[in-house]
Amino acid sequence: xxxxxxxxxxxxxxxxxxxxxxxxxxxxxxxxxxxxxxxxxxxxxxxxxxxxxxxxxxxxxxxxxxxxxxxxxxxxxxxxxxxxxxxxxxxxxxxxxxxxxxxxxxxxxxxxxxxxxxxxxxxxxxxxxxxxxxxxxxxxxxxxxxxxxxxxxxxxxxxxxxxxxxxxxxxxxxxxxxxxxxxxxxxxxxxxxxxxxxxxxxxxxxxxxxxxxxxxxxxxxxxxxxxxxxxxxxxxxxxxxxxxxxxxxxxxxxxxxxxxxxxxxxxxxxxxxxxxxxxxxxxxxxxxxxxxxxxxxxxxxxxxxxxxxxxxxxxxxxxxxxxxxxxxxxxxxxxxxxxxxxxxxxxxxxxxxxxxxxxxxxxxxxxxxxxxxxxxxxxxxxxxxxxxxxxxxxxxxxxxxxxxxxxxxxxxxxxxxxxxxxxxxxxxxxxxxxxxxxxxxxxxxxxxxxxxxxxxxxxxxxxxxxxxxxxxxxxxxxxxxxxxxxxxxxxxxxxxxxxxxxxxxxxxxxxxxxxxxxxxxxxxxxxxxxxxxxxxxxxxxxxxxxxxxxxxxxxxxxxxxxxxxxxxxxxxxxxxxxxxxxxxxxxxxxxxxxxxxxxxxxxxxxxxxxxxxxxxxxxxxxxxxx
Numbered sequence: 001x002x003x004x005x006x007x008x009x010x011x012x013x014x015x016x017x018x019x020x021x022x023x024x025x026x027x028x029x030x031x032x033x034x035x036x037x038x039x040x041x042x043x044x045x046x047x048x049x050x051x052x053x054x055x056x057x058x059x060x061x062x063x064x065x066x067x068x069x070x071x072x073x074x075x076x077x078x079x080x081x082x083x084x085x086x087x088x089x090x091x092x093x094x095x096x097x098x099x100x101x102x103x104x105x106x107x108x109x110x111x112x113x114x115x116x117x118x119x120x121x122x123x124x125x126x127x128x129x130x131x132x133x134x135x136x137x138x139x140x141x142x143x144x145x146x147x148x149x150x151x152x153x154x155x156x157x158x159x160x161x162x163x164x165x166x167x168x169x170x171x172x173x174x175x176x177x178x179x180x181x182x183x184x185x186x187x188x189x190x191x192x193x194x195x196x197x198x199x200x201x202x203x204x205x206x207x208x209x210x211x212x213x214x215x216x217x218x219x220x221x222x223x224x225x226x227x228x229x230x231x232x233x234x235x236x237x238x239x240x241x242x243x244x245x246x247x248x249x250x251x252x253x254x255x256x257x258x259x260x261x262x263x264x265x266x267x268x269x270x271x272x273x274x275x276x277x278x279x280x281x282x283x284x285x286x287x288x289x290x291x292x293x294x295x296x297x298x299x300x301x302x303x304x305x306x307x308x309x310x311x312x313x314x315x316x317x318x319x320x321x322x323x324x325x326x327x328x329x330x331x332x333x334x335x336x337x338x339x340x341x342x343x344x345x346x347x348x349x350x351x352x353x354x355x356x357x358x359x360x361x362x363x364x365x366x367x368x369x370x371x372x373x374x375x376x377x378x379x380x381x382x383x384x385x386x387x388x389x390x391x392x393x394x395x396x397x398x399x400x401x402x403x404x405x406x407x408x409x410x411x412x413x414x415x416x417x418x419x420x421x422x423x424x425x426x427x428x429x430x431x432x433x434x435x436x437x438x439x440x441x442x443x444x445x446x447x448x449x450x451x452x453x454x455x456x457x458x459x460x461x462x463x464x465x466x467x468x469x470x471x472x473x474x475x476x477x478x479x480x481x482x483x484x485x486x487x488x489x490x491x492x493x494x495x496x497x498x499x500x501x502x503x504x505x506x507x508x509x510x511x512x513x514x515x516x517x518x519x520x521x522x523x524x525x526x527x528x529x530x531x532x533x534x535x536x537x538x539x540x541x542x543x544x545x546x547x548x549x550x551x552x553x554x555x556x557x558x559x560x561x562x563x564x565x566x567x568x569x570x571x572x573x574x575x576x577x578x579x580x581x582x583x584x585x586x587x588x589x590x591x592x593x594x595x596x597x598x599x600x601x602x603x604x605x606x607x608x609x610x611x612x613x614x615x616x617x618x619x620x621x622x623x624x625x626x
Contacts, residue, residue, distance in 0.1 A: 073374075075499055077346065078367040078382060083320075085170035085259035086126075086137045087249065090162055090193075092185040093118035093143025095177040096208040099236035101140040104246070105129040112140050113362055113404045122154055123351050124161045125362050131246045133266040133317045139165040140362075146188050154359070157352040170259040171202045171249050174226075178207040178219035178233060190226040198228060202252035205231040206245055211238055266316045273310040325367075325382040326506060329412040331440075332422030333432050334358055334390025337452040340489035341422065342366055342387040345498070351387055360389050363408045370499070383502065386412045393432055413439060417551075418446040418505050418586075420498075421479070425451040425468070425486060429475035437478040444552040446509040446587045447482040448501050455488040481578060483586050505586035511553055513581060515546040518555065525576040531559075531569050540564035543596065554590040562593035 080086070087104075089097050098112035098121050105111060105127035112127070113120055121142045129138050142158035166172060174193055176186050193203045205228050210216030216233035223231040232248060234241035250264030276283060282291040286302055294303040330338045334357035342351050346366040352359055364387040372378040388409035389402075397406055413419055419440045423433055440447045449472060457464065465486070472484050483501055487494045522545050531540035538561070545557040557573075559565060570591055578584050 073371045075368050075370050075383075075496075078369040080168070083260055083263075084128075084135050084137055085253070085263060086139055086165075086168055087129075087171050087173060088139045088141065088162075088165040088169035089173045089175060090141050090144050090166065090189065091175035092145065092183070092189060095143075095175050096236045097121065097143075097175050098140050100173070100175055100206065100208060100234070100242075101125075101127055101138050103236045103239055103242055104131075104138050113408070118143060120361060122158055122161070122359070122361060123364050124165045125364060131243075132250070132264075134250065134264055136170075136263075139169065141165050144189055145185065146192070154352055154354070157354075160349065161352070166197060169201060170263075171204065171253050172197060173204055173206050173245070173249070174228065175206045175208050176223055176231075178210040178216065181219070182222050182225070186223075187226075190228060194227050201258040202249065202256050203228050204245065204249055204252065205229065206241075207231050207233045208236055210241065211235045213240070216241070266313070269309075269316070270313040273306070273313040276306045277310055323379045323382055325384045326418070326502065327384050327386065327416045328418050328420060328502060329386045329388060329409075329416035329445075330420045330422055331388050331391065331409060331413060331436055333424075333430065333436075334392060336390070336422045336424045336427075337489045338387050338390070338422050339364075341420075341450070341452060341487070341495070342385055344489045344492050344495045345385055358390060358402070360387060361405050363388050363412050383499070386416065388412050391432070391436060393435075410439070413445060414443055416445055417509065418448065418502055420448050420450050421482070423449065423451045423472075425453045426456050429472065434476060434478065437476050441478050441588050444588055444590055446505040446552070447479050448498070448505060448586065449476065449479065449482050449484045450498070451484065451486045452489055454486040455491050455493060479588075481585060481588065501586070508583050508585060508587040509552055510550045511583045511587070512550055513547055513553075515544075517581070518547060518577075519544050521577055521580045522557070522573070524580070525573055528576075529569075529572060531565060534564065538564055540569075548592075552588050552590050553584065554592060556592045556594055558594050558596045560595060562595050565593050 089101055091097050094117070098114050101107075102111040102114065106129070107127055112125060121140055123142070125140045127138050127140070129136055141162040142154075144159060144162045145155045146159070172193060174190065176182070190205075197203055205223050205226060207216070207220040207223055210219050210233035216235075220231040220233040229252075230248075232241055232245045234245055236242075253259050254264045282288060283302065283306075286294070290300050290302060293299040294306075298307075330342060332338055335355070339351040339353045339360050342364065343349060343353060345368065350366045351364050366385045366387070368383040368385065370381040370383070372380055389405035391406055391409050392402075397403055421433070421436060421440060423429065437447075451468070451472070468486065469484055473480055476482075483505070485494060485497065485501060487498070489495065522542065526542050531542065533539035541560040542565075543558045543560075545555050547553060547555050555577075557565075570593075574589055574591065577589065
């Protein structure tokens with residue numbers, strides 16, 4: 001065998017070994033983890049008929065970019081907790097699906113956007129919910145339309161998102177409008193659910209907008225002809241009927257075994273354990289003597305078993321500790337590529353993407369996971385990316401759906417650990433970008449500047465990168481400390497490097513420095529450039545500083561009068577601290593100046609002796625004397 005052939009064989013063997021070291025299905029773009037207990041071959045074929053769109057070509061490069069350097073495990077999608085099944089909520093447009101999601105999840109304020117017009121919800125969004133001690137997730141979907149000629153914008157993409165939600169669900173809530181009654185679109189959806197879905201997972205019919213108890217049952221009776229079981233009259237606005245709906249859903253899940261074994265039975269088990277403990281008659285298999293010993297003295301094997309069953313039923317309601325999540329908000333102007341970047345990170349069609357500005361409306365989550373190194377006791381690192389709606393200038397935003405979209409985006413900034421400010425590399429920095437940068441700095445969030453569409457920049461040479469960085473620094477002085485990364489969501493260029501930058505930004509946002517080092521840097525800064533004096537001769541005197549909190553790092557500086565420290569000198573101190581201290585490259589530093597008289601400072605320094613010795617200082621023996 002020649003040397004060239006030997007090298008070829010060794011390379012092929014190494015490639016096969018690498019392919020066998022991870023799950024191909026978990027990393028293929030657009031792949032779906034089919035549930036073993038619900039997804040059969042026939043169901044895959046039936047769902048494939050309605051999912052007509054192909055995965056975006058941009059995701060083909062995402063898998064290679066997600067491989068981490070330095071021997072760390074690769075980033076992957078977070079595997080869904082089997083203890084928390086998913087409930088998909090589907091239906092035609094404008095029947096109250098989002099309102100029902102908010103009612104079940106308890107997110108009437110800040111949840112899914114609700115308005116009196118169809119087509120508000122487009123992407124699938126997930127909410128945490130709890131009922132009868134059982135935790136689960138509800139998935140809100142857009143209006144399901146099988147006929148693309150109905151005039152519904154993004155009908156094909158919305159249908160694809162709904163089918164993905166049905167595929168990973170343990171049960172489906174089919175929502176209809178009780179006021180308008182049965183329609184042809186409802187019948188088409190019901191036929192699909194009855195033939196292709198109900199054989200594998202439970203399907204329940206929720207007749208919404210039935211606020212009246214007298215007419216609600218009459219309105220719900222019309223939907224018996226769907227053949228999906230008893231329709232339940234509910235009111236997402238008032239909450240009536242939702243408890244009965246969820247109880248029926250838990251019962252059907254337990255009957256069809258579409259979720260993990262034991263889901264929906266916590267209350268039933270606790271009630272049975274209480275009855276066994278408080279029973280006034282002998283239990284099955286227990287005679288009168290054993291019953292007397294158990295009730296009076298707590299003796300016998302059955303007494304121990306009854307007590308253990310009761311403790312186990314109570315322990316089932318305990319909350320399990322969840323790993324900490326790193327919340328990452330993706331913000332920017334409309335149509336800069338936020339959703340495309342989210343899809344590139346996720347490795348699939350997580351959000352609907354189009355050239356129309358304002359496509360994304362709700363905040364969309366994509367949860368990624370870095371598993372711990374093999375053999376270590378560390379927990380996985382969870383990254384929750386939140387795609388937000390594009391934020392236009394305040395004067396262009398009118399009250400309505402867009403108003404609530406912007407509110408959700410601004411709320412995502414406040415809740416985030418780190419913010420990715422998405423810019424268009426072909427359009428440059430606009431005034432709205434500066435407004436968003438100032439908002440991030442004011443909220444004290446760690447920030448990364450992500451310049452998207454780098455592949456569309458023409459006439460690039462060896463100096464283009466340096467010139468672009470210099471331009472960004474000059475145009476965005478509000479976040480001059482933020483790292484800059486140039487990516488292309490369309491090709492996946494440098495998308496995988498975002499995780500290293502995020503980890504460094506999180507460390508900077510949570511960094512704490514000792515007081516001695518801070519005061520040493522402060523002393524050198526003041527000696528190099530003393531605070532400026534005013535025309536009347538007043539000058540700030542800076543005594544000392546210390547760090548009081550993190551997220552963001554907050555430093556309190558004690559001086560004689562905070563009003564004498566102007567903004568220019570505050571920026572000077574910020575620059576000096578960043579130059580002399582490592583680790584603050586991606587986070588703002590919050591400065592607080594507090595006034596304190598010189599004698600109070602000296603007293604705190606010189607009169608703090610051992611307890612009971614009256615202090616060690618002699619300069620100011622009478623604090624009240626002038």
